[in-house]
Amino acid sequence: MRRFLREHSLTLVFGGLFLAALVGQFFAGHADFNERQAALGQPLLSLGQYLFSADFLVDVAENWQSEYLQFFLYVTATVWLIQRGSPESKPADKVGRGTEKDQQIGQYATESSPKWARAGGWRTAVFSRSLGTAMLVLFLFSWTTQWIAGWYANNSDPLAEKTGLGEYFFSSDFWNRSLQNWQSEFLAIASMAILSVYLRQRGSSESKPVGAAHSVSDESG
Known part of the structure; x- marks a missing residue:
């Protein structure tokens, strides 16, 4: 244990x-x-009524969807985009999807490789994109939940103008909820990428070794 x-x-x-x-x-x-x-x-x-209310659900969902959007964009964008000197980035000579040898697939798969990495064909292709796909699905599910719960909460507000579900998607309330979360996630990624070039956290896998040069991109501490 x-x-x-x-x-x-x-x-x-x-x-x-x-x-x-x-x-x-x-x-x-x-x-x-x-x-x-x-x-x-x-x-x-009551507490029980609030637990299952649209107001509580929309507040939770709007935070979840922005987090999953952040990770979806991060794991897919870092295939091609780099930040020199950041441990969050690959070095410039490794931009792209990588070779089969780098990725340990095909003839380079080992006995300990995941089954779908060894299988080849469509299964390896799906598995090769499974992390980004999972994050995208979770983002779309959370965002849709925010949309529907937000619409219901808006129409339950006696002071708010009642709208249809489609109309609510284009409303200022829906996009304000979405964008106020998205901008903070994008700022966090950009801050982490650039600050990790020049700053260190000893022992963290998110940081380079304390004595590593600022220009080194792919070493961890």
Whole structure:
């Protein structure tokens, strides 16, 4: 058990932080929602009612979709785009999809390679793009959930103009929710890419070794 916890500590710790933050958001969001309802003379919601409300769902979904968009763009863009000196980037001579030898597929697959990496054909082609595909599917699912929940929450607001689902997709409320999250994700990626060129975090896989030259792109600490 101790070995399992150690070997999976990154996922377990951040999974725990996610759940703690989600619970905190739920209680804070419930209190904020009822304060606004009280100010408008509208009925308050119990904790159970708020848990399954469109207001809570849209707040959660709009954050999730931006995170998955960030990772989808990041894992696909870094195939071709580089930042010299960043450990988040490949060196310039490795831009592109890589050779079969680099990727350990085809005749270069080993016995320990994943089954679909050894299979060849369409299965290897699908597996070769599975991470980006998964992130794209999760983004589209979360964004669609935000769209539908946001539309329902908007139409439940007595002060908001009622719209159809298609109309809501082009509304300022929907795009404000989306873009305010997207811009922060894009800023975070750009900041990490450039700051990791010149700054270090000893022992982190996201950082170069402390003594590595600023121009080195593909060494980890």
